[in-house]
Amino acid sequence: MAQTTETRTAPETLGIDAALARRLLGDMMLIRRFEEKAAEAYALGKIGGFLHLYIGEEAVAVGATSVLRPDDYVISAYREHGHCLAKGSDPRRVMAELFGRRDGLCKGKGGSMHLFDRAHNFLGGHAIVGAHLPIAAGVGFAIKYQGGDQVVVCYFGDGAVPQGEFHEAMNLSALWKLPVIWICENNRYAMGTAVERALAQTEIWKFGLTYGIPSEPVDGMDVLAVRAVVGRAVERARREKIPSLIEARTYRFRGHSMRDPAAAIYRTKEEVERERQRDPIVLFRERVLRAGLLTEADVRAIEKDVNDRVDEAVAFADASPEPPLEWLMTDVYKED
Amino acid sequence: MAVMTYREALNLALREEMRRDPRVFVIGEEVGLYEGAYKVTQGLLREFGPQRVVDTPIAESGFTGVGIGAAMVGLRPVVEMMTFNFALLALDQIVNAAAKICYMSGGQYHVPIVIRGPGGPAHQLAAQHSQSMESYFYHVPGLKVVRPSTPMDAKGLLKSAIRDDNPVIFIESETLYGLKGEVPEDPEFTIPLGQAIVRREGRDVTVVAYMGMLYRALEAAEELEREGISVEIVDPRTLRPMDKDTIIASVRKTHRAVVVEAGAGFAGMGSEIAAFITELAFDDLDAPVERVTGANAPMPYARNLERAKVPSKEKIVAAVRRVCYANGSR
Numbered sequence: 182m183a184q185t186t187e188t189r190t191a192p193e194t195l196g197i198d199a200a201l202a203r204r205l206l207g208d209m210m211l212i213r214r215f216e217e218k219a220a221e222a223y224a225l226g227k228i229g230g231f232l233h234l235y236i237g238e239e240a241v242a243v244g245a246t247s248v249l250r251p252d253d254y255v256i257s258a259y260r261e262h263g264h265c266l267a268k269g270s271d272p273r274r275v276m277a278e279l280f281g282r283r284d285g286l287c288k289g290k291g292g293s294m295h296l297f298d299r300a301h302n303f304l305g306g307h308a309i310v311g312a313h314l315p316i317a318a319g320v321g322f323a324i325k326y327q328g329g330d331q332v333v334v335c336y337f338g339d340g341a342v343p344q345g346e347f348h349e350a351m352n353l354s355a356l357w358k359l360p361v362i363w364i365c366e367n368n369r370y371a372m373g374t375a376v377e378r379a380l381a382q383t384e385i386w387k388f389g390l391t392y393g394i395p396s397e398p399v400d401g402m403d404v405l406a407v408r409a410v411v412g413r414a415v416e417r418a419r420r421e422k423i424p425s426l427i428e429a430r431t432y433r434f435r436g437h438s439m440r441d442p443a444a445a446i447y448r449t450k451e452e453v454e455r456e457r458q459r460d461p462i463v464l465f466r467e468r469v470l471r472a473g474l475l476t477e478a479d480v481r482a483i484e485k486d487v488n489d490r491v492d493e494a495v496a497f498a499d500a501s502p503e504p505p506l507e508w509l510m511t512d513v514y515k516e517d
Numbered sequence: 518m519a520v521m522t523y524r525e526a527l528n529l530a531l532r533e534e535m536r537r538d539p540r541v542f543v544i545g546e547e548v549g550l551y552e553g554a555y556k557v558t559q560g561l562l563r564e565f566g567p568q569r570v571v572d573t574p575i576a577e578s579g580f581t582g583v584g585i586g587a588a589m590v591g592l593r594p595v596v597e598m599m600t601f602n603f604a605l606l607a608l609d610q611i612v613n614a615a616a617k618i619c620y621m622s623g624g625q626y627h628v629p630i631v632i633r634g635p636g637g638p639a640h641q642l643a644a645q646h647s648q649s650m651e652s653y654f655y656h657v658p659g660l661k662v663v664r665p666s667t668p669m670d671a672k673g674l675l676k677s678a679i680r681d682d683n684p685v686i687f688i689e690s691e692t693l694y695g696l697k698g699e700v701p702e703d704p705e706f707t708i709p710l711g712q713a714i715v716r717r718e719g720r721d722v723t724v725v726a727y728m729g730m731l732y733r734a735l736e737a738a739e740e741l742e743r744e745g746i747s748v749e750i751v752d753p754r755t756l757r758p759m760d761k762d763t764i765i766a767s768v769r770k771t772h773r774a775v776v777v778e779a780g781a782g783f784a785g786m787g788s789e790i791a792a793f794i795t796e797l798a799f800d801d802l803d804a805p806v807e808r809v810t811g812a813n814a815p816m817p818y819a820r821n822l823e824r825a826k827v828p829s830k831e832k833i834v835a836a837v838r839r840v841c842y843a844n845g846s847r
Contacts, residue, residue: 254590288623297622304589305622309613315579316614319586326542326568326592349579356574512620513658515627515682 195405195472202474205247205404207483209239209462212263214491215272219262219279219293222495223439228279232293235263237434240461241366242267244407245334248415252302254324254333256317259294259308260366260433264336270298272490273497282501289504290512304333310371311337311344314363318350321359325422332360332418334411340371342388343379351426355392360418362411363389363426366401368433373447389426401431402459405468432456519702524694526668527557527633530675531595533704535565538593541679544571544580545597545634554599555635555694581607581632585615588630588684595679601636601650601688608653615684616659631678633687637728638779638827640692644815647823649780654686655757655789661685661710662756666731668698670754673708681710690728713760715767719749722837723767725790726777727752730828734777737833746841756786764790765797772803773840777828782810804840809833 197205216234223232235242238260246255246267257264265275270286278285279293286298294308304320307313317335324331341347342365354361365385369376376383389396395417399410407429414425434457436444444453469475475483521529535541542565547554549562549572562570573580577598584594598604604611611632619627636650655662661683665671671689678685716731717738726734731752738748751767753759768774774794776787787808794806809828817823837843 256586286623287621287625290623291621295621297618297625299622299625304586304626305618307614309609312578312582312609312614315582315610316586316589318579319583319588320590321586322583323587323590323592326587346578346582349576350582352574353576353579353583512622512624514661515619515624515629 195468195474197405197474199474201247202469203479203483205243206462206465206469206475206480207487208243208267209404209465210483210487211272211490212239212242212266213462214487215266215276215494216262218491218495219276220439222280227499228293229281230292231259232279232439233260233437234433234435235260237456237460238366238368238401238431239263240404240407240465241364241401241429241431242336244404245364245411247408248412249334250331253331254302254304254320255336256304256313256320256333257306257336258310258313258338258341259306260338261296261306261336262293265296265298265303265306268298268303269301270296270303272494276494276498277501280498280501281503282498283504284497284501288508290508311341311346313337314341314346314350315353317361318353318359321354321361321424322357324360330419332362332415334362334364336364336366338371339365339367339369339376339385340374340379341365342385351389351392351394354424355394358422359424360422361424362414362418363424364411365426365428366431367428368431370437370447372437375447386426386428394424394426396426398428398430401429402461402464404461404465432459518699520697521668521700522694523668523671523689523696523698524555524557526672526700527675527689528559529700530672530679531558531561532564534676534679535561535569537704540591540593541595542569542571542592543595543597544573544584546573546575546599548572548597553597555691558597577603577606578610581610582614584630584632585610585618585628588628589618589626593629593679595631595633598632598634600646600691601634602646602648604632604634604650605653611654611660611684611686612657616657619683620659627682628684629682631675631685631687633675633689635691635694636688637690637692638811638816641818641820641823643818647816649778649811651686651688651756652780652785655786659684660757663687663710663754664727664756665689665754666693666728666752668696668700670708672700673706674710674754676707677710680707685710692729708754710755711758711760712755713751713753713763715749715763716752717748717750719747719771721747721771722749722773722775722841723764723771724748724750724775724777724833724837725753725764726750727754728779730777730779733828733830734833736830737837740830740834741837744843746837746843748837761793761797764794768794768798769801772801774802775807775809775833775836775840777809777833778811779827780811781813782808783813785810804842807836807840809836
């Protein structure tokens, strides 16, 4: 009986309806599948340079974006495919950008680390660790200057926290009361350097308290927890024009980049296996099934849809031509 | 025309552009309440208020990044570096973000920002506060670099820089802030970026010089005139994009060139100008291009050493005589 009661009341407990459950699960699965296919394409030599996969961290981007409006801004570092897709970018154009093709979001000039999508207010892909934090503060400054009520979400890794620019940006956003939501994706390693080897204070959210910023940690593997915490921060930012710092505790299941496939020197197999038990997609899928929000058939349908979209993205990227050579010299300066 | 100082001309340009366009704002250390370390922003806080004249803490990288972010989403910031020496703390923001966002985004975003402040050799400010900073910036595709030598140029070029849709590095001169000159009062008066100007007409040799070095070159030209050598002086005004046409046209006329630069010479502006003169006008040259540059040493404090570090009128005169084979050293 207790079981039946729980099943019946669970939708209220989760606080979401079936449509939202479908969207959150679908978005996370899309990012996972996209990244798996990107890894394949990298192995085939279709993607070059550095490729940093978001696998394992999907709940952060999806949970956070789910409380944003389309006109809100997002800015990120170089592990940003997930943030960009969550914000609504067309997977076909994201994949084409990774392939360095003409139909990529940035005409093939940016690549994996520099995705920009103006149509979705996605302000980039910045690959100097910590450097995009002051830029995010500037976006918050502009929102206030223009009298808008948008917010800007800025994602960065634990590796950005020891940088001076993190502290400059925290200070400026607090001092000037800017509507910025700072989301630190603490996946516990800056490349191969564990947080304990880099920070005197490993509870990253506590740095925000120093600057008088509302700050809290959240389980970054729980999409609903992320959604709730970011939702509160967005409310504060919209209404009171103040920043928040959220430390989303997450984990990357793959190496730092495709050039670190084993990721075995600086962390143990056991640790990775243990963390995989927190897989945000598996956990959320089980919860929504248990809650009766979605059925197994629903999940299979989502999976098929996601696989089809990613296959289509790869086919689109494959078919897109290389950028014409004359594009080498365009966009160096804004042309009239 | 009104007579005003270089400082007042900059102030007027800021005022006019802020009146013209509500998206323009000024941000930097001591720009508001203190009215600018060099008083270039005097009176702006009173006229435009703290929202548009923004005092910052000492965090060059931070507030430059703020400018870049604001520019990406529709504002037109004028970021003041109290002196350009401090811009090195923001070099990553300028080089890796401001200069490249337009390109990296495939033209979706652009960064209409002006980063301005004094730079160049000053008086006994020693190694960290007295140096030519343009060389750190003009190498970078995506940036424009301006060095205005007169009050009129200061006004006309700053207004163009603010109206430009690209990041502009605008380096003024501490030693010229008090210089007086005629300045058009028309708020629509601008000088396009990328246009050099012939400051003095001559027949025998082209001297390329800007900022403080321009005035030394003008003195040298007076002395050489008395010896019968007629010097033409070209001021590039904008270093990137460089108006090669005006410089080459002058060299084709005089067949000789001397480039003067305050900074240390190795891989400097003089190297670039000498290179393109050689590439574009080799057959017109009657002598190798000479460079007169600062010594390849940090700026010393002692007055006599400082004098020796920076190109002097005498060194310019000697270089001109050499290219004219007028000193018997042929």
